[in-house]
Amino acid sequence: MTITKLVNATLALAVLAVGMLALSYQPAGAHGERAQEPFLRMRSVQWYDLKWSPETVAVNETMKVSGKFRFSPETHWPQTLAKPEVAFLNISHPGPVFVRKASFINGINGANSTRFKLGADYEFEITLRGREPGTWHVHTMINVLDGGAIVGPGKWVTVTGSRADFTNPVTTLTGETVDLEFYGLANNLLWHGIWLAIAAVWTVYWLAGRLFFSRHRMVAAGRGDELIRPFDRILSFAMLGIAIGLTIFGYVWANNKWPITLPLQSARESIVPLPDETNKVQVTLERATYRVPGRSMTMNLKITNTSNTPVRLGEFATATVRFINPVVGTMDDTTASYPNDLLAEEGLTVDNNTPIAPGETRVVQVTAQDAAWETERLSSLIFDPDSRFGGLLFFYGADGKRQISDVGGVLVPIFI
Ligand SMILES: [Cu+2]
Known part of the structure; x- marks a missing residue:
């Protein structure tokens, strides 16, 4: 009898505990984006020119997330990560707080998986419709078959209004309008x-x-x-x-x-990358160090300007964090609205900011310093068995054009 009572009491307690856990749940505020190993974030996909527009929408209103992304070239892509032979442009937010109405990559419908080329640039636009009122962290994301999710920068955006008002009307190919929220x-x-x-x-x-x-x-x-x-x-x-x-x-x-039905389309899309306009500034990494006490990374770069206009280095971007060189001043609208925690407005120092003339080769020392190395948990890279980094360098020409060069290599830690 005593044993039976004990078992019953234990069971009752277990049920109570599970019940209380279920009652006290709280929605997740973030996505664990900082938990992903830094080398995966720094050497896979670099996102740039991102916009979340508008940043506040009512239920049923449309928000567009747009911008560009570049896959790291073969030389920087981590060998442990599957290549994007089958990949899908996605969006990440906590549950179905938006519905995705459309997505385009280089103007082509992104509803299907596609193959991306390493080292190439793509332009995208995703249309979201507000569903659940609240303030949500909305990330861009690329899912790679056998590689998992590669999460882009997240921005806090707001949906206002009432959940009860949400509708999701679509017109079918037979001319019927249905509300997908309750259809079927x-x-x-x-x-x-x-x-x-x-x-x-x-x-x-x-x-x-x-x-x-x-x-x-x-x-x-x-x-x-x-x-x-x-x-x-x-x-x-x-x-x-x-x-x-x-x-x-x-x-x-x-x-x-339903006499007319079409099966779900599962064909793979093949999307041609944006034309390669970005190879006019050649960058060779001579040495890169990360100074732990100063939260700063220093790169010695040999830069050759093969464009026909003088250029200056304005930004270093890696793993969604942007280090801006305030001397060159690249604070355009997109930059100003970039997520604050990922923007080091004065994070980039270049030892020589005089423009690099066409045809000139110069060795410069570039320092990217910000608390973001710690807050974004990128500095743990130095404890990885594969302590290599990757990123993009943005050069601004006197003619107003921008050149984007890849940079990457071994990162040596300095502890004193
Ligand atoms: Cu998030």
């Missing part, structure tokens, strides 16, 4: 209910009033056949008939009700 829901619930009821009858019939142990002994003694009563056979055949009949009826009924 009643039918779905009905069929689930029917099959659940059948399953319940079947389970209760075979379990109620029949003891397992005595039946097991009968079966073990070779007298299993005696356990089946005549009505059991009748019911079994009846249930088989009902199951097959319902399936056929459901099929015929659905075919009549």
Whole structure:
């Protein structure tokens, strides 16, 4: 008796604990984006020119997330990460707080997975429709088959209004307008209910009033056949008939009700990258160090300007963090609205800011310093077995044009 009481009390406590946990849940505020290993974030996809516009929408209103991304070149791509042979441009936010209405990559429909080229640039635009009121962290994201999710920068955006007002109307190819939020829901619930009821009858019939142990002994003694009563056979055949009949009826009924259906499209898209305009400033990394006490990374770069205009280094971007050189001043609208925690407005220092003339080769020392190395947990890179980094350098020409060069290599830590 005592043991039974103990077991009962333990069970009751367990149920209570689970119940309390379920009651005290809180929605997740972030996505664990900082938990992803720095080398994966720094050497896979670099996002730039990002916009979340507008940053506040009402339920049913449209927000567009747009910008560009570049896959790291073969030389920087981590060998442990699968290449984007099959990949999908995605968006990450906490649950279905938006619905995605459209997504385009270089103007091509991004509803399907696609193959991306390493080292190439792509332009994208994702259209979201506000669904759940609240303030949400919205990230860009690329899912790579066998590689997982590569998360881009996240921005806090707001949805106002009432959840009850949400609708998701679409016009089908047959000209009918339906609300996708509830479309097919009643039918779905009905069929689930029917099959659940059948399953319940079947389970209760075979379990109620029949003891397992005595039946097991009968079966073990070779007298299993005696356990089946005549009505059991009748019911079994009846249930088989009902199951097959319902399936056929459901099929015929659905075919009549929806004579035109198209299967989900699963073909792979093939998207041509943006034209390569970015190779006019050649950068060679001579040495890169990360000074732990100063939260600063220093790169010695050999820069050759092969464009026909003088250029200056304005920005270093890696793993969604942007280090801006205030001397060159690249605070355009997109930069000003970039997530604050990922923007080091005066984070980049170049030892020589005089423009690099066309044809000139110069060795410069560049320092990227900001608390973001710690807050974004990028500095833990130095403790990785693969302590290499990657990123983009943005050069601004006197003609107003921008040149984007890849940079990357070994990062050596300095502890004093
Ligand atoms: Cu987030």
